Amino acid sequence: MRLPFARLRRRETGAGALLGLPPHIDACLFDLDGVLTSTAEVHARAWKEMFDGFLENWASRSGDPEEPFDIERDYESYVDGLPRLDGVRSFLASRDIHLPEGTDGDPPSALTVHALGNRKNILVLNKITEDGVQPYPGSRPYLEACAGAGKARALVSSSANAGEVARASGLADLLQVRVDGETIAQRGLAGKPAPDTFLAAARELGVPPERAAVFEDAEAGVAAGRAGGFGYVVGLDRVGHGHADALRAHGADVVVTDLGDLLADAYPPPPPSTTDAAGGRARGRAASRAGRGR
Numbered sequence: 546m547r548l549p550f551a552r553l554r555r556r557e558t559g560a561g562a563l564l565g566l567p568p569h570i571d572a573c574l575f576d577l578d579g580v581l582t583s584t585a586e587v588h589a590r591a592w593k594e595m596f597d598g599f600l601e602n603w604a605s606r607s608g609d610p611e612e613p614f615d616i617e618r619d620y621e622s623y624v625d626g627l628p629r630l631d632g633v634r635s636f637l638a639s640r641d642i643h644l645p646e647g648t649d650g651d652p653p654s655a656l657t658v659h660a661l662g663n664r665k666n667i668l669v670l671n672k673i674t675e676d677g678v679q680p681y682p683g684s685r686p687y688l689e690a691c692a693g694a695g696k697a698r699a700l701v702s703s704s705a706n707a708g709e710v711a712r713a714s715g716l717a718d719l720l721q722v723r724v725d726g727e728t729i730a731q732r733g734l735a736g737k738p739a740p741d742t743f744l745a746a747a748r749e750l751g752v753p754p755e756r757a758a759v760f761e762d763a764e765a766g767v768a769a770g771r772a773g774g775f776g777y778v779v780g781l782d783r784v785g786h787g788h789a790d791a792l793r794a795h796g797a798d799v800v801v802t803d804l805g806d807l808l809a810d811a812y813p814p815p816p817p818s819t820t821d822a823a824g825g826r827a828r829g830r831a832a833s834r835a836g837r838g839r
């Protein structure tokens with residue numbers, strides 16, 4: 546049975562207390578996009594470059610002028626959140642443009658749905674390599690604190706580009722194991738909300754699920770953490786609008802807005818003249834934070 550986090554925290558001593566984790570956690574399993582890094586803006590720019598090149602070419606063939614891709618309106622309305630090929634189809638339909646489907650192996654210069662998808666993927670990988678990816682503010686400090694506390698660390702992502710993104714963000718050296726889209730394809734693993742990818746990462750780290758924590762920003766991800774019997778599930782709410790409640794409903798033990806919120810030094814130090822009383826207040830706030838997420 547799980548102990549309430551506030552009780553765990555009071556009993557907690559040593560390095561675990563600095564990380565906002567119960568004391569029985571030996572390994573941390575991190576999702577990538579939305580937890581450690583944000584690549585949404587990189588994807589939006591790659592979509593625009595790909596579609597603008599295509600639209601110019603299309604206009605020169607058809608003789609009809611084409612408005613460029615609007616990185617806010619068109620991205621949000623037709624592309625954001627969709628699988629890559631669905632994004633291509635959806636935007637083309639909005640312009641009443643109809644292309645043959647083609648196949649996976651189409652060269653990026655071909656005029657097919659698959660070719661445009663391939664071209665977008667090449668552009669996004671180039672941007673990730675050339676421009677880098679910004680981690681969230683708390684990502685590196687939290688990973689470094691985990692490493693300093695001797696916690697094992699894995700990256701668990703559905704993306705086939707997770708390795709490139711982790712390297713471009715400068716966080717790859719802090720992650721000991723990676724289970725990503727390539728691993729899923731090679732081993733035939735089930736994706737989230739099935740717990741298979743997190744279980745595979747824990748196994749590679751040599752830590753049983755009940756001693757591992759899952760960090761996720763998606764409902765399917767926290768559900769995977771709960772389904773796998775993991776020892777603690779941390780939800781990351783980057784969007785607001787009730788997302789924190791949804792994460793709790795799907796299995797998060799606690800919800801924070803950034804990994805830095807979990808670090809003990811995120812709390813202001815007590816004033817020197819009232820050390821004991823202020824220490825008590827800080828512990829109370831920590832317990833109240835934890836209580837908020839249950």
Ligand SMILES: [Mg+2]
Pocket residue numbers: 576577578579580761762763
């Ligand atoms: Mg995510």
